[in-house]
Amino acid sequence: MIENVLESFAESLFLFLSGQPKDVRSLLVKKHQDNLQTHGDFSFPNSAKSWHEFAICDEVGNKEDTTLLQVIRKDCGDIVEESKKWTLQVNKLKEDNGRIYLFLERPKTICVGLSEALRNVAVLAQKLHEAESVVQLDPCCVEQCNLTSLRAKYVSNVINNLCALNKVDSKMFVTTKSSSNREGCHRVLCGTVLNSKTGAKETEISARDYIRLRQDEMTLIAQHKYGVRVSTDSKWKEFIAHLGESAAAFELLQTKPSSPVKINFDCSSVGSSKGASFILYNCARLETIIRTYNDKVCDKTYPELPSFEDVDFSLLILEDEWHLIFNYILSLPNLLRSCVEQNKQSCDFRPHHICSYLCLMVRVFSQYYRKTRILVEPRKHLLPVIFARIHMLKILNETLKTCLNILNIKSVSQM
Incomplete structure (x- = not known):
């Protein structure tokens, strides 16, 4: 199982x-x-009543103003001291409105967390590579080419990946019909694809037509950004075809599988594919930064990137850097755990959590990229922070690509 330092x-x-x-x-x-800067990274209620289910609080009765720390005869300093024995340490605490807010020791957390993330993405890649098929798709979904069946195909592929990553051994049966079952399998019911204008199940537009609509939309976005050559260049056509398929898959996966999903088929709005295109654009942006650094190493502008152990990660002091590391790189194990909930009666899958996570991640990264010049001049005093940032961005890039792999969406190296 992957490590989870948080x-x-x-x-x-x-x-x-x-x-x-x-x-x-x-x-x-x-x-x-x-x-995070003002309210810390973790918190807990300091009211003893909030911890009423634990025997430690039985003695306080109904006293409203009794705090948990009073009951256990500890104070904030004791937590800081005790945390020195933990993998992550607490730097400071504050109390406000009945809660205790904890601020982690950031340099230590960044170093430990990035090291853990490196191991985790390698383990996840291996698990995805070795994943065995435990998901059966309803034959009617295989035979039909409507959008609801297309969605079921996407969902079944992602569920297979999530089962591999979460050690789900049970067989799954993905269907769009509430009357369909498969003996010995947990049933996963996939919701209908609706036309957002009519509110009815979409039956007129085929899966192939829908993907073509999204490819046309991506062409319009690319033409607006890069010029008209995209409509005639063969490499661009192949690339746009890939982006359109990715946009279609992302759109059908970003709603909970059991719920219906409403699709806007008006290509002129150029809005439905923005989520997927923005994620892939920032994926390409990350690849470009790393590739540019490597090119500058080759032409002797920059020195070789030092090993992870020789980098000073305490230089990552920007709030956006902490946000990317704490909420996205370190939170990947929590994300994957939240995507599957299994019991004896049913198994609930939530691949839409990955879609939300990716949208938020690239929004923060894009903000960081706009405000921070990463590949600055190779002056001696600037090199250590360049090294720390490149290592961080390489791990962020692997985290992003891991999530796209789980969704069966290919990453891109350039736009």
């Missing part, structure tokens, strides 16, 4: 506060997504 921290904190192992469903220790 979950390990949450478990250590929970054990320290309650004396009991953390239940995976517990929300008492909360990981933050936003306002």
